Amino acid sequence: MAYGSVSKPNTSFRAEAGNAAFNPVGRWKKSFSPEQLHRFEQLVGKTLKELGYALATDGAEKEPSIALQATRLLHRTYFAGKLAYKNSRILRALRPSMKGSDLDEIVLADDHPPAIKRPSAHSL
Numbered sequence: 001m002a003y004g005s006v007s008k009p010n011t012s013f014r015a016e017a018g019n020a021a022f023n024p025v026g027r028w029k030k031s032f033s034p035e036q037l038h039r040f041e042q043l044v045g046k047t048l049k050e051l052g053y054a055l056a057t058d059g060a061e062k063e064p065s066i067a068l069q070a071t072r073l074l075h076r077t078y079f080a081g082k083l084a085y086k087n088s089r090i091l092r093a094l095r096p097s098m099k100g101s102d103l104d105e106i107v108l109a110d111d112h113p114p115a116i117k118r119p120s121a122h123s124l
């Protein structure tokens with residue numbers, strides 16, 4: 001018997017996963033409009049090429065616009081901050097500990113949001 005996220009995997013391929021011929025590799029080439037595909041490959045095309053993927057556009061060869069560069073910087077800064085927060089010994093000591101059931105509630109929040117626990121009148 002599977003528990004938590006193992007019983008309901010968190011996947012963006014749910015609709016296609018039942019198809020026996022389904023292959024998620026290179027899926028971005030089919031899922032985006034031509035404009036979105038070009039923009040996507042401008043942002044991550046160099047990394048995709050380094051990992052051995054063939055690109056569908058020349059997006060990786062062109063310099064991204066100022067707006068895309070700002071978006072990339074914003075996201076990198078955000079995720080670098082999250083990683084620093086996660087790895088900080090001081091902040092880890094201050095964070096409340098979590099149980100497996102807490103993590104399952106976070107992972108499955110889209111499908112089954114947890115009930116909001118309201119304080120009772122006597123606990124105030």
